[in-house]
Structures are given as C-alpha cells and as structure tokens.
Amino acid sequence: MLASLVMDERSERVGRRRLLLPADLGNRFNAFLLDCIALGIVQGIAFSLFRLRPPTYTSYTGLFKDRILDPGRNFRMPETWAELTPAAWLVFALLPGFLVLQAVLLARRGQSLGKLASRVRIVDARDSSPVGFVRIVLVRFVFLLAVALGLNSLSFQLGNLTVSLGFLLLLIDVLWVFGKEGRCLHDHLARTKVVSWPRRASLQAPA
Numbered sequence: 001m002l003a004s005l006v007m008d009e010r011s012e013r014v015g016r017r018r019l020l021l022p023a024d025l026g027n028r029f030n031a032f033l034l035d036c037i038a039l040g041i042v043q044g045i046a047f048s049l050f051r052l053r054p055p056t057y058t059s060y061t062g063l064f065k066d067r068i069l070d071p072g073r074n075f076r077m078p079e080t081w082a083e084l085t086p087a088a089w090l091v092f093a094l095l096p097g098f099l100v101l102q103a104v105l106l107a108r109r110g111q112s113l114g115k116l117a118s119r120v121r122i123v124d125a126r127d128s129s130p131v132g133f134v135r136i137v138l139v140r141f142v143f144l145l146a147v148a149l150g151l152n153s154l155s156f157q158l159g160n161l162t163v164s165l166g167f168l169l170l171l172i173d174v175l176w177v178f179g180k181e182g183r184c185l186h187d188h189l190a191r192t193k194v195v196s197w198p199r200r201a202s203l204q205a206p207a
Contacts (some may be wrong), residue, residue, distance in 0.1 A: 020128050020195040022182050023120040028194055034114030035102070042098045106141075107133040111197070121197040125183070131192055140190035144173060 102112050110122040110131060122140070124131055152166030173185040183193050 020123065020197070023118075023194045023196045025177065025182075027118045027120050027196065028177070031112065031114035031118040031120055034117055035112050036114075038113055039098065042094050046092070046094045103133075103137050106136050110136065115194075119197050120194050122192050122194055125187065125191045125193045128193075128195065131190070135190045136192065140186045140192060144169070144186045144189065 105111055105113065105116065106122065109116070111120070115121060122131060122136055123129065148166040148169045150166070151169060152164050154166075155162050155164040157163075176185040176188070177183065181193070187193055
C-alpha cells in the first residue's frame, strides 16, 4: 500500500513537470530586458565610480556631492593600488558580484533575476527536471558567448555594412526561438527549454 502511494506521488510530480507550458515570447523578452537593465545599472555605477579620484571618496556622500552636483570636475584614473579606498574596492566587486549572483540563481532555481520577475524558468528539455550548473551556466551562456567573442574579430561585407561573425552567431541564436519548438540555439546546445512558472509549480527531480 505504502509503495503504491509513493509511486503515485512520483507519477504526479512527473506529470506536473510535463504539463508546464513553454514560456511565451513576451515573457521571455521581458526577462531578458530586465536582466539587461539590471546589468546596465550595475555596470553604470561601477564604471562611473571607477573614474573618480579614490582618495576623495571614503563614502558615497562625497561621491554624490562631487559627481552628481558638480559633474564638470576633472577626474583621473587611479595610478596605484594604494589610492583605492574601501569604497572603491566595493565598486570593483559590484560587477563580478552581480554575475556570481545570477549564476547562483540559475544553478539553484533555473532563474535569473529577470526570469524570476517574469515567472519563467529554465528546465530540462526532455522531462522538465532541474538543470545543473554545467549545462545551465557554462554550456547555455558561457560557451556560446565565448565562441561569439572569439569570432568577433572576423567579419564580412554586406553591401556597405560590415558584419562580424560573432554578432551573426548571436543573431542566429536569438532568431532560432521562432522555430517549431520555440527554443534558442543555446537551448538546443544545453538541452534546455524555458517554461512558464506558476507560483505552485513543483520542480523536483525524479527519485
């Protein structure tokens, strides 16, 4: 009797995973846009503060007064590591820290910040089970991006337009989502798919 109940529960979990619907393009685009906005904000803060004179800014109060209220001030890059204040070191940790946070969320939840807000999730393409760090971060994102960067120096002429092979690869990757399965090229490489994720959905791997 107990064994039968356990088997029924497992079958129900698998059934719920298989009934997850593919995320619509609107939600996927919203997730991507939110991630880009978050990354842009972090990059903007980091690169703006990097140009400030570190000895002057031991707090963000001094930063606001000089950078925001007096934007015409002459700035210089730090010349030695000794010039970097604790506030400056914090600035340098912003971008790597943000990328680590995104990687951890993807590995543990299958969601970046943008996907979390848009209620979509990355799961295994075959049975909608959770996806590990290697596939969801290294294969799905890092590998394709590294290849695109490697091809970025190669280009060809298209009329008066110069097109880099790296940009073309990323464009093909995005346009692949309009195929029959609604999956990008990086989804096929990592054997993943993006699904809508209601609040009560269950994502437990089969025992």
